[in-house]
Amino acid sequence: MNLHDALQEKITGAVTEYTGGLGIPDFSVEVPENTEHGDYAANAALMLSKLLGRPPMEIANDLAQKLADERWEVSAAPPGFLNFIFTDKMLVSALEEILTAGEAWGASNVGAGKSVIVEYFQLNIAKRPHIGHLRSAVIGDALKRIFQSQGYTAISDTHVGDWGTQFGILLWAFKTLVKEEDRHIYEEYPFENLEKLYEIANLRILQTPELREYGKEEFAKLERGDRENRKIWEWMVDVSMKKLKESAERLGLLPFDEHKGESSYEKDMSLIVEDALKKDAATRKEDGAVVVDLTKEKLDEAVLIKSDGASTYVLRDLATIQYRKKEWKFWKNIYVVDVRQSHHFKQLFRVAELLGYEGVGDSEHVEFGFMSLPSGAMSTRKGTVIALDALLDEAERRAYDVIREKNPELKDAADVAKQVGLGAIKYFDLSRNRKSDVIFEWEKALSFEGNTGPYLQYTYARLKSILRKAGNVFFQPIASVQLSSIEHKLISLVLRYPTTIENALLDRSPHILAAYLYELASVVNEFYHARPVLQEKNEQMRALRIILVTVTANTLRNGLDLLGIATPEEM
RNA sequence: GUCCCCCUAGCUCAACGGAUAGAGCGUGUGGCUUCGGACCACAAGGUUGUAGGUUCAAAUCCUGCGGGGGACGCCA
Secondary structure (H helix, E strand, O other): OOHHHHHHHHHHHHHHHHHOOOOOOOOOEEOOOOHHHOOEEEOHHHHHHHHHOOOHHHHHHHHHHHOOEOOEEEEEEOOOEEEEEEOHHHHHHHHHHHHHHHHHOOOOOOOOOOEEEEEOOOOEOOOOOEHHHHHHHHHHHHHHHHHHHOOOEEEEEOOEEOOOHHHHHHHHHHHHHOOHHHHHHHHHOHHHHHHHHHHHHHHHHHHOHHHHHHHHHHHHHHHHOOHHHHHHHHHHHHHHHHHHHHHHHHOOOOOOOEOOEHHHHHHHHHHHHHHHHHHOOOEEEEOOEEEEEOHHHOOOEEEEEOOOOOEOHHHHHHHHHHHHHHHHOOOEEEEEEEHHHHHHHHHHHHHHHHOOOOOOOOEEEEEEOOEEEOOEEOOOOOOOOOEHHHHHHHHHHHHHHHHHHHOOOOOOHHHHHHHHHHHHHHHHHHOOOOOOOEEOOHHHHOOOOOOOHHHHHHHHHHHHHHHHHHOOOOOOOOOOOOOOHHHHHHHHHHHOHHHHHHHHHHOOOHHHHHHHHHHHHHHHHHHHHHOOOOOOOOHHHHHHHHHHHHHHHHHHHHHHHHOOOOOOOOO
């Protein structure tokens, strides 16, 4: 059990005894911002004041006596906080536990038997991944890793966008605008050309909106199984999937468990529509279309089938939920998608409930703010996107330059540059609250100084450098040394690691973990600048500091691993 | 028209209803004859858009107003 929970339990016990069954108010156990207030603080006495009709300080003093424990010193502070300071003895013995845990430090089994689907990095066929796909990829990947570390069965799915009117438009443009003898150019450079073609097609539709009907017709034909359309479409899917795998690998994402595109659900769709019309009173036909009326719940109408007979993405997502429930019996089904689709997901989840495909709250939209450029929104149709490959190339190049300048002796400079460049990019997205919008700026995304991925990686490399020189040190009980305040602070911080993971998981917010790791790196940097490790004369103190460095390095490595950020030993 | 989100230091962002609102960048000053300076220390910088309300306690919850963004189009 972690210390946060131990305190919570201890206080609950003391309060129960104190009030004699009057009930326990919702109190919190938190880390105070000001470290002088202790390692943890609880507001239980403040919450009890009204219930008992007595001044909070009085209650706090009483509770403080009941909460005495060899693991901490407890005191009451105005206006009625209970402050806990861990004893040196407890902190030092906790170090031994963490040291023993090693790789498993922070892992748990609380999620055993529960499976979670995480959908992210949803790419579209015939388009290259661009920087707008990055947030979904790194947040989703981090969530998968965090879930796995807590014993959940996490299943990742890209849910490829390979179905819909946009492919009709592309098919129409390809068939009417590209001559037979020019098609080999498309074979050689599919993305550049298809993106250009899509851009041109949309431009034409903008000028002559009726042309859109041709696109819709081509998609309807594809959906009916037209051979020529099918063949062209399959070729596009094929080249796109190769690209997807290449990009996922380059980003260092965990392998995907499912690569099911929207098209894989086409067979189930008509059954779902029949089912909906039969079971659900809110579903009705309207000019050949099928819609679910959610206006009473202020969710407007969800369209399942368009009047031309083609499916919508609500229907495709519905089929996906049905499949996933059947196949994986998921406990949670999580979509890492930007906030602009929140209305869609509200509709989708509601319809899935109405049809009995899942329970309330089984599916979640883990939304994030969308990314734009200083010049405005990115758009493939307008040709204003920054390709993912371009970003990664630039990141690696800049990281390589810095390595050449700062550490010319480094052996695997090119490999390390990849890890550092990628670390900067991932951390840029993972360190901020996922809900806030992001304006992409090269200089900020590729910064290597301050609160950045490379700073964390650098801190880890420095700690490893100290440990390489230290040789083997074995844990020994250290009774006679007194911890300095920075050492106390560092150990206490390391001990908070499991609680931090728990919070990041509960809130589906990797940035909680990122913020913690940054704080850990700052504190350990402060520590080894202020307290020499290898030069320390006192044998016991030296051993203690080496262990502290070991444990902090492990925590950094484990935590960065959960964020999908590599930890080179030297950089 | 209906609904959702955002507004915190010059800039980019943190802050689970709690104590003196914190970081990074930028600016200024200082720090390796001791473990790699992608580092560390110190300083300046704030009426948390605004007006009310709830609470022992509000950046955080509620309401109005102002400003910005997004969704609701048979696009995905």
